[in-house]
Amino acid sequence: MELPILRSERGDGQTASSSGHVATGWMRRVRWWTWSRRATAGSLLLLMVIANSSIGHSSIGHSSTWLSWFTGSITAATWFGCLPIVDPLAALEVVLASHSVPAWTLVGSMFTVALALGLGRVFCSWACPLGLVLELNDGLWNKAWRRRKRQLHRVGRSLQPLKYWILGACLIASSIAEIPVFAAISPISLMVQAISRMSLHLLVVIVVIALIEIFFPRLFCRALCPLGGLYSLLGRWGVFRVRASGEDRLRCQRCSLDCPMGIDVMHDYVLAGKSSIDDGQCTRCGACTEVCLGHILRLGISSGNTRSAVSE
Amino acid sequence: MRNLRRRHLLKAAGAVVGGTLIGGLVRVRLSQDPGRLRPPGAFAADDFASKCIRCQQCVVVCPRQCIIPESSLACFLSTGMPAIDARQNPCDLCAGREQLECIAVCPTDALMPVISRRSVRMGLARIDKQICWPYQGIACRACWHACPFATDAIIFDPLGRPAVSASACVGCGLCEHACLAETAAITVEPFAHGTADIEV
Numbered sequence: 001m002e003l004p005i006l007r008s009e010r011g012d013g014q015t016a017s018s019s020g021h022v023a024t025g026w027m028r029r030v031r032w033w034t035w036s037r038r039a040t041a042g043s044l045l046l047l048m049v050i051a052n053s054s055i056g057h058s059s060i061g062h063s064s065t066w067l068s069w070f071t072g073s074i075t076a077a078t079w080f081g082c083l084p085i086v087d088p089l090a091a092l093e094v095v096l097a098s099h100s101v102p103a104w105t106l107v108g109s110m111f112t113v114a115l116a117l118g119l120g121r122v123f124c125s126w127a128c129p130l131g132l133v134l135e136l137n138d139g140l141w142n143k144a145w146r147r148r149k150r151q152l153h154r155v156g157r158s159l160q161p162l163k164y165w166i167l168g169a170c171l172i173a174s175s176i177a178e179i180p181v182f183a184a185i186s187p188i189s190l191m192v193q194a195i196s197r198m199s200l201h202l203l204v205v206i207v208v209i210a211l212i213e214i215f216f217p218r219l220f221c222r223a224l225c226p227l228g229g230l231y232s233l234l235g236r237w238g239v240f241r242v243r244a245s246g247e248d249r250l251r252c253q254r255c256s257l258d259c260p261m262g263i264d265v266m267h268d269y270v271l272a273g274k275s276s277i278d279d280g281q282c283t284r285c286g287a288c289t290e291v292c293l294g295h296i297l298r299l300g301i302s303s304g305n306t307r308s309a310v311s312e
Numbered sequence: 313m314r315n316l317r318r319r320h321l322l323k324a325a326g327a328v329v330g331g332t333l334i335g336g337l338v339r340v341r342l343s344q345d346p347g348r349l350r351p352p353g354a355f356a357a358d359d360f361a362s363k364c365i366r367c368q369q370c371v372v373v374c375p376r377q378c379i380i381p382e383s384s385l386a387c388f389l390s391t392g393m394p395a396i397d398a399r400q401n402p403c404d405l406c407a408g409r410e411q412l413e414c415i416a417v418c419p420t421d422a423l424m425p426v427i428s429r430r431s432v433r434m435g436l437a438r439i440d441k442q443i444c445w446p447y448q449g450i451a452c453r454a455c456w457h458a459c460p461f462a463t464d465a466i467i468f469d470p471l472g473r474p475a476v477s478a479s480a481c482v483g484c485g486l487c488e489h490a491c492l493a494e495t496a497a498i499t500v501e502p503f504a505h506g507t508a509d510i511e512v
Contacts, residue, residue, distance in 0.1 A: 052368050076367035076419045084419045090365040094420050098362035102421035165323050169331035176335025178358060179342065183365040184389050193368070193392050199383045202391065 033286025033299060037126050038135075045129035045192070048073055052196035073196075074129065074189050076108060084108035088116070088234070089170070089227045093180035096171055113234060120238025121231040124221055125260075125283035130188040130206070131221055135260065137210045138217050149217070149257050156216050156223055157262045160281065163222070163229035170226045182226055218260050222281070236280035239303045242288060243276045244269060246296040255288035255297060265297070276302040338389060345387055347502040348395040349485060351379050352403060352432040353415040353423030357503050363422035366392035370414035370423060378403050379414060396434075398485025398500050405429045405460060405484055430461065435483030435502040437465075437476045444497035446473040455498045458490035474498075 051070050069080050076086045086108030095101055115122065124131050142149055173181045183189065187205050194202035209220050221228050242265070255265035261281045263269075265288050269277050289297040347357045351370050354360035371379045371394050378401040379394045394414075396403055406412045412432075415423045426432050437455075445452040446468075455474060456466045464480035466487070476498070485500045 051372060071369045071372045071417060073366070073368045075365040076369065078369060078417060078419070086419050087365070091420075094363050094365060098359065100363075100421070102363065102419070104419045104421070108419050161323075165327040168324070168327040169334065172328060172331030173335035173338065176332055177338035177342070178362045179338060179389070180362070180365050181334065181338060184391070189366055190391065193366070193381065193383070197381065197383065202383065 031290045033290055037285060038132060040126050041129060041132040044127055045132065045195075048077075048129070048192050049196040052192070053198075074192050075183050075186070083111075085111050087183070087227065088112045089167075089230050090180055090183040092171065092230075093174040093183055096175040097178045097180050116231050116234035116238065118238055119240040119284065120235035121228065121280065121283045122235075122238075122240070123231050124225075124228050125285035128188060128221075130191050130209075131283075133191070133206065134210065134213060134218060134220060137213060138260065141214050141217075156219050157264075159219070159223040160262060163225055164233070166224060167226035167229040167233075186227070187220070188225075188227070218262070221283075222261055228281075232280040234280075235282075236278065238284075239301050240284055240299070241276045241278065241282065241302055242284070242286075243298050243300050243302045244274065244296055245298070246294065249296065250294045252293045254291040254293060258287045258291045260285060260287060270296070275304060341387070341389065345390065347435075348382065348390075348393075349398055349435055349483070349500055349502045351394050351396060351414045351423055352405060352412050352429075352434055352482070352484070353418065353426060355424065355433055355503075360422050361393075363420045364393050365420055365422075367419065368392065368394075369417045369419070370394050373413040373417045375406060375409065375413060376401065376404055396485060398488040399496055400489075402485035402489040403434070404486060405432060405482070407460070430480075430482065432482040432484070433503075434485070435500040436478055437481050437483065437485075437487055437498050437500050439474060439476060440497045440499070443493050443495065444474070445493060446471070452492060454490045454492045455487035458486040460484065460486060 047070055051067055052073060071078050072085070074087065075090045076084065078084050084104050084107055086105050088109045091105045091109035094105055112123070125135075170182045187209060190202045191206050194200065194206070213219055249270060251266065251271070253266050255270070256263070256267065259265055261279075261283055263277065263279050263282060265277060268274075268279075284299060286299050289299050342361060350357070350360055351374075366381075368381060371381050378396050380397065381392045382390045382395050383392070384390070412423075412426070412429070415425055441447045451472055453468075453472075453474075456462050456468070459466050461480050461482065465477050465482070466474050467477055468474055483500045483502070487498045488496045488500055491498050
């Protein structure tokens with residue numbers, strides 16, 4: 001089938017801009033969402049690494065140096081000396097393990113929970129340092145192995161609900177062992193520690209995950225990470241989401257093929273006539289909006305999910 | 313539909329069994345672990361372990377940089393937990409500061425606020441009489457000079473031999489650091505797992 005719009009396709013599909021209006025020239029080829037995400041997650045990782053490594057503190061102690069406005073790692077952090085932010089899963093595990101509700105844990109996790117309720121599972125694509133590394137790893141293999149995406153995308157899809165059961169298992173294990181289990185063994189936290197302290201043996205876990213993901217793209221984030229599972233459960237009703245508008249449905253499948261979380265955007269949402277993607281697993285990464293040939297997918301604010309049925 | 317329900321039931325059972333199994337294994341493993349000296353504000357080892365989420369904030373804010381995150385392959389589970397090696401660099405209870413910085417920054421109350429520095433209980437100093445110099449007839453008061461609560465925590469007998477008062481020792485480890493013997497004669501023993509001897 002000849003589709004006239006395909007003329008604008010270039011190389012690996014970097015045609016559409018994410019902004020509302022149709023941009024021109026190089027503006028159009030840049031993946032704005034992807035690069036703003038990578039910049040956000042990357043600078044957060046850099047901040048945590050500097051704060052926790054010897055660069056961040058001088059010999060007379062940290063509290064008098066230039067980086068005193070940030071302390072912390074991925075499980076918990078304090079901004080400007082007064083604003084605590086706590087990983088909601090770590091907080092839940094602490095409550096279950098210690099049979100108490102520490103005040104700052106409650107306050108700190110309220111921020112992340114509110115963020116997830118309002119914006120969805122944004123942590124995974126905008127903040128998670130392991131997510132950033134695995135995304136780059138995934139891109140590398142996609143480039144090296146052209147048909148990988150098409151061949152392997154369906155493999156992990158049936159495994160995706162596994163993360164909810166792992167989440168349950170983590171909570172049960174935490175209350176039995178009386179330690180916050182996922183906070184202790186979380187590859188995300190281990191990676192930040194490994195880089196900031198140059199203890200490379202901790203990186204083994206990350207390397208193993210990256211190697212597995214050659215064959216199962218984004219398996220950890222999609223199917224194994226209990227933190228991602230918790231954010232998926234919380235983020236279902238987030239109003240910041242991918243919206244589908246306009247009638248220009250080309251069935252190019254790019255959204256479904258490029259979704260790092262394996263959501264079948266085209267069949268389950270666009271062709272089903274839904275106005276927005278309300279899948280809790282959507283990390284609001286914007287990948288589908290950038291590759292959409294018909295420019296009908298956009299990241300924005302939306303709460304409803306109905307659209308007058310359009311005849312196919 | 314029935315098939316689906318059965319599959320969900322199986323998965324739920326798997327999660328419960330798996331979680332219980334992992335939890336049990338972790339518990340057994342931790343009970344075998346020798347306790348480490350933790351930052352002030354940590355009392356019973358079990359209580360500390362149940363709240364520490366390895367956020368590294370106490371490590372970073374410590375003005376003396378005596379808190380060091382664990383990274384041993386022997387116990388993978390305690391990676392990133394803050395510990396103090398008193399012989400190398402002991403805790404001085406943030407001498408000269410308004411507050412104990414690590415306690416102030418801890419978001420999960422793993423390091424619990426204390427009423428005063430005297431109510432800190434990190435461990436208990438123990439004297440090895442085989443090594444300690446005064447017990448061999450050599451006069452020495454190095455630990456007494458280092459101790460922040462010297463008049464209460466280290467008591468000398470008429471022969472000038474020191475003894476530790478369990479009710480006053482906070483377990484900071486300054487004495488262990490100051491000990492002049494080649495291997496420290498006075499060492500702080502952290503509270504092991506399963507012991508909850510808090511007497512604030």
